[in-house]
Amino acid sequence: MKYIDEFQDPELARRLLDDIHATATRPWALMEVCGGQTHTIIRHGIDQLLPDTVELIHGPGCPVCVTPLEVIDKALEIAARPDVIFCSFGDMLRVPGTDRDLFRVRSEGGDVRVVYSPLDALKIARQNPDREVVFFGIGFETTAPPNAMTVYQARKHRIPNFSLLVSHVRVPPAIEAIMTSPSCRVQAFLAAGHVCSVMGMDEYPALAERFRVPIVVTGFEPLDLLEGIRRTVRQLERGEHTVDNAYPRAVRAGGNPAARAMLDDVFEVTDRAWRGIGTIPDSGWRLSARYRDFDAEHRFSVENIATREPAACRSGEVLQGQIKPHQCEAFGTTCTPRTPLGATMVSSEGACAAYYLYRRLGVTPTKLEASPVA
C-alpha cells in the first residue's frame, strides 16, 4: 500500500489547488456524495484550502447517518434477544435508536459483536448452530456485494441460523431526490468512486443530462478529491455537464460484473426510507424472494416497531446540503458528539461532528451564496 503516500503528496496537492484557485471565477456549490470523501476532506483540511468561491456540501452518503431510526430500533430489539448473536460493523454501535444504542444492549447482556466482514458473521453462525446469528447489512452499493455473497453462501451451504437485517441504499436515486428538491443548491456532484467501482457509471449520464450537472467520479485520497474538484470546477466554468471518471485506477465504465450479478441474484430494488430525508422510491435493496428466509425482519417479526423522534435535530436538512450543521439550533449545545441528537453527530463521517470541531476552533466556514447554474 505504498502508493497511498503518493496520493497525499503536498507538492502535487499545491499544484492542484493552484489550478482550482486560478479556474474558479464565480461561486460554485459541489456535493461530495460519500461520507468517506467527507472524512478525507475534514481530516486533511481540504475545504479550508479551497477558494471561498468553491463550497463543498456534504451529501447523504454516510451509510451510518442515513440508516432509518426504525431499522436501528429493529436491530436493537433483535440484538437484545437471548438467543441471538448480533454482528455489526463497528460504527453502528453508537448510533442512537429511540432510547438506547447497541453498546447499551451489550451492557444489558445482549451478545453484540463487531466484525470486519459479513463472512465473519457467517463463520460465527457455523460455530454456534444453537444460536441465531444476525448481521446488520447496511451501506451503499459498496458494502452490498459482500453482504449478498454472504447470504448466497448461507443458502448454498444450508446455514439456517444466519440472517441479514438489510438496510441497503443506492446512490443514483438519492442524487435525483436531492436535485428535485425545491431548495436544492447543488450544482455538481463528486460521485463516490467505490460505488462506481461496483456499479460502473451507466446510471449517471441520464442524471447529468436531465439536471445539467457535472458528475465526476472521485476517489478518496486527498489528491483524488482535489483532482475531482478541479475537473468539476472546470466543467462548471465552461458550462459543461458531463460524466467524467477522475478515479480510473479503480473504476471501469461497466463496474464489476460479478458483483453486479450477485446483487441482481440476492437483492431486489425497493423504496427505502433515508433517515432525515424521507422515503425515496427505488433507492434501496431488500432480499429477493429466493432469499426471503434469510431476512431477519421476516424471521424475528419486528415489522411493527414504534419509533419516537424529538424535533430538535435538523440533520435531514444537513444531509441534503440545505443548511450547514452550525445553522441548527441544537448544534453544539444540546447536540454534541458526546450527546448526539442524530447520527450526523455520531458518525466520524458525519458533517455535524466535523463542524463541531470547527466551531470549537472558532472557525465558522463562511462561503458566498452559490450562483445559479449557467
Added chain:
Amino acid sequence: MPEPTLDVTGWTCPAPLRETPRIVMGHGGGGALSAELVQQIFAPAFGGDILAQLGDSAALTLGGVRLAFSTDSYVVRPLFFPGGSIGDLAVNGTVNDLAMSGARAAYLSCGFILEEGIETSVLARVAEAMGAAARVARVEVATGDTKVVEAGHGDGIYLNTAGIGLIPADVDLRPQRVVPGDVVIVSGDIGVHGVAIMSVREGLEFGVEIESDCAALGGLVETMLAVTPDLHALRDPTRGGLAAALNEIAAASGTGIALQERAVPIPPTVSNACAILGLDPMYVANEGKLVAFVPRAHADAVLDAMQAHPLGAGAAVIGEVVEAHPGMVVAHTALGGTRVVDLPVGEQLPRIC
C-alpha cells in the same frame, strides 16, 4: 420512475443518550467516558487532593521521601500476542506510569484474578513473562494475591499491578508545568501495540506480522532527566493513543498543542492497517512510547539523548505548545489545512466505508 416527494419539514432524529445507567465498554477506553466516571463517581466518593491531580501516578511525600505510587489493571485478550503478553504489559505498564512522574520503579504488587479452568501452564508462562520483564525493568515484585472466579466469569487471567518508586529531588513532572513554547517530542513510532493486538484478536492479516512495542521506559526517562531535570511533563500514550495523552495535557495545563501531522512517526504497517480498518493511528494504543513536554532551550539536547537510547531511536519533535486554542490539540495537515484532534468519546470504532 415516480418523482420522489421530499417533505423537508419536521425532519427529526432520535433521542440523545444523555445518561448511561450501565457501564459500557467505552467507559474503559481512556477517552471522555472514562474521564466522566472519574470526575462524576470516583473523585467525589474518594475526595483527596492527590487523586484530584489525575496523573498516571500519584506523587506523594511520606516520611520526607518523595514517592510515585500507581496502579493499573490488565484485561487484554489474547493473553499472548506478537511481541509480548499480559505479563509483560502488567509489569511495563505500571513501571511506565511511575516513570512518567520521573520515578524509577522499585517495587510492584501483583494481583491475579484467575478463571476456573485455565491451564496452570498458561499461568506459569504469564508469571515467567512477568518475572523476565521485572528483571529487565530492575523492579521487584514484592507482594501479591490470587483469587479464582467461576468459569465463564473471567477472560482466563485478569491482572492488577501497583508500584512505588522514588522521585528524584529536583524533578517535578506535572501537566500544570507545561507552558507555551514547550516542544512536544514523541519517543518513536505510534500505534504499534494497538495494531499488533488487533491483528491477532480479530484474525486480521496485514501482510507482515506487527509486534507490540511493549517495553519499560524507566531507563529512557533516566537518560532524558540526565540531560535536564527540568522536563515539564511526560505521558505514556496507552489507551486512547497519542490523541488522548495530548488532550489530557492540553486540558490540564490550559494551553493549546499544535502538531505537525507529517512529523508524527507512523510506520507504514500501522498506517496501512488503520486505513483498512478506518481507524486513526493517533487514537491507537501504545505500550512502549512516551510523549515529552520539554522547555525549548533543552529540546535539542533531550532529543539527541533520546535518539541515542534504544527505546528512543525513533524519537521526533511533533509539535509545540501554544497560547492559541487553549485546551485543544490542533494538527496541521500535510496539505496545509488544520484539523482538531479531539479526545476520543469511547472506543474507536472501525468505520464501515
